[in-house]
Amino acid sequence: xxxxxxxxxxxxxxxxxxxxxFIENTAVEVFRRYGYGEIRTPVFEHMDVFARNVGDSxxxxxxxxxxxxxxxxxxxxxxxxxxxxxxxxxxxNGLKQNLPLKLCYAGIPVFRYERPQKGRYRQHHQVGIExxxxxxxxxxxxxxxxxxALLKALGIDDGLYxxxxxxGSKEDRVKYREALVAxxxxxxxxxxxxxxxxxxxxxxxxxxxxxxxxxxxxxxAPKLEDYLSExxxxxxxxxxxxxxxxxxxYKFDGTLVRGLDYYTHTVFEIHSDKLxxxxxxxxxxxxxxxxxxxxxxxxxxxxxxxxxxxxxxxxREMDMKxxxxxxxxxxxxxxxxxxxxxxxxxxxxxxxxxxxxxxxxKSQMKRANKLNACYSVIIGEDEMKSxxxxxxxxxxxxQHSLRPDDLISYLTRAGK
RNA sequence: GCGGGUGUAGCUCAGUGGUAGAGCAUCAGAUUGUGGCUCUGAGGGUCGUGGGUUCAAUCCCCAUCAUUCGCCCCA
Numbered sequence: 333x334x335x336x337x338x339x340x341x342x343x344x345x346x347x348x349x350x351x352x353x354f355i356e357n358t359a360v361e362v363f364r365r366y367g368y369g370e371i372r373t374p375v376f377e378h379m380d381v382f383a384r385n386v387g388d389s390x391x392x393x394x395x396x397x398x399x400x401x402x403x404x405x406x407x408x409x410x411x412x413x414x415x416x417x418x419x420x421x422x423x424x425n426g427l428k429q430n431l432p433l434k435l436c437y438a439g440i441p442v443f444r445y446e447r448p449q450k451g452r453y454r455q456h457h458q459v460g461i462e463x464x465x466x467x468x469x470x471x472x473x474x475x476x477x478x479x480x481a482l483l484k485a486l487g488i489d490d491g492l493y494x495x496x497x498x499x500g501s502k503e504d505r506v507k508y509r510e511a512l513v514a515x516x517x518x519x520x521x522x523x524x525x526x527x528x529x530x531x532x533x534x535x536x537x538x539x540x541x542x543x544x545x546x547x548x549x550x551x552x553a554p555k556l557e558d559y560l561s562e563x564x565x566x567x568x569x570x571x572x573x574x575x576x577x578x579x580x581x582y583k584f585d586g587t588l589v590r591g592l593d594y595y596t597h598t599v600f601e602i603h604s605d606k607l608x609x610x611x612x613x614x615x616x617x618x619x620x621x622x623x624x625x626x627x628x629x630x631x632x633x634x635x636x637x638x639x640x641x642x643x644x645x646x647x648r649e650m651d652m653k654x655x656x657x658x659x660x661x662x663x664x665x666x667x668x669x670x671x672x673x674x675x676x677x678x679x680x681x682x683x684x685x686x687x688x689x690x691x692x693x694k695s696q697m698k699r700a701n702k703l704n705a706c707y708s709v710i711i712g713e714d715e716m717k718s719x720x721x722x723x724x725x726x727x728x729x730x731q732h733s734l735r736p737d738d739l740i741s742y743l744t745r746a747g748k
Numbered sequence: 749g750c751g752g753g754u755g756u757a758g759c760u761c762a763g764u765g766g767u768a769g770a771g772c773a774u775c776a777g778a779u780u781g782u783g784g785c786u787c788u789g790a791g792g793g794u795c796g797u798g799g800g801u802u803c804a805a806u807c808c809c810c811a812u813c814a815u816u817c818g819c820c821c822c823a
Contacts, residue, residue, distance in 0.1 A: 639823030
């Protein structure tokens, strides 16, 4: 039997899980403060929820999706991103009744068949938000603000940089795309191999090419901002003014183009300088176009997604471990007494540890130390007789006798 | 999908064509009811996997898998 975990997957051991859990809980709590309600959608959907038109130009959909036929012969796909499923659920559940609507998700698994790297897994997890029915720029501003709020709540708002751009309306983009293709076509031979391929498939992506030749050509290329309608320009100006008013730092980046093709108007990315090539921790934008792509009447949408593994990587050095009260039990009946008392501490929310297999006094003490216990409670035969247990402060080494009830109230107040 | 690096003890890594070592960690003892420090000792390895060259391969060659860095893409 092959005992290796599948390529691009990992097992989150307790230390990592603790941070992931913290990220998910914090995210939901932050989102709730902005009026978001949690939604849970299936891990798999009919394939066309994600691949809306044949020959989809985005790599995520055309090359990286896990697709399978179910036993009934239907084409299904594992979720490669969070937004499309939520939009589908919006229709399936008739949530039009509830507009405007704010939905969030936390810790949902997402699958992409990619070449694994640090911060890039074939199964990763996202937290994110989607809001529907807000046409104005304030929704774009608030969405970005929530991104900041999340990172701040996680204590990782250092070393970040934010870029924003506007892709304009669908019409703006069609015009710009034509201009871009017309500009690059005479220079076709000079383009990098990647960009040659991109020219007709997804020419906007040439904008963020890293090839030096491509970048040289880009100097004289038509600019997206010159192709925005007055309306689009006004929307984007309001977004930037809103970010300024909230004191949120950002950089305008005219070459920022998102990989998913449903974005319109505002797009943004938050990067961390603590990660390597996979530096994006949050990215999103407005996707008024998506809802129409699903063949329904159009509804405004804005949102973002964030990879929990990347957030976790930034939080690596943070120690999330709680400090227990460790019980040292020696002698007849003491372990059971320790279990009984430990449960009382747990009932008031403390973390209590009892060495279940006993062991020498010394080894139990060592165990308490290894767990980084804040206090240890010593229950030996003398203590059983007197009914007063020894409470030892593991930092100062101080120790005194307390009756069980006093011990509980003392520890409840101590709050180490 | 493309190009490079790396796979040796639980972890971080030395090392040699004659079947292996350190530090940390673990366990035990010094110290029969008091942890961290120190000292002593012990356990733990098909040297990623499969093939080839060789009297002999952990080392050289090929393949493969995994991982990592960059590209691509993206959270």
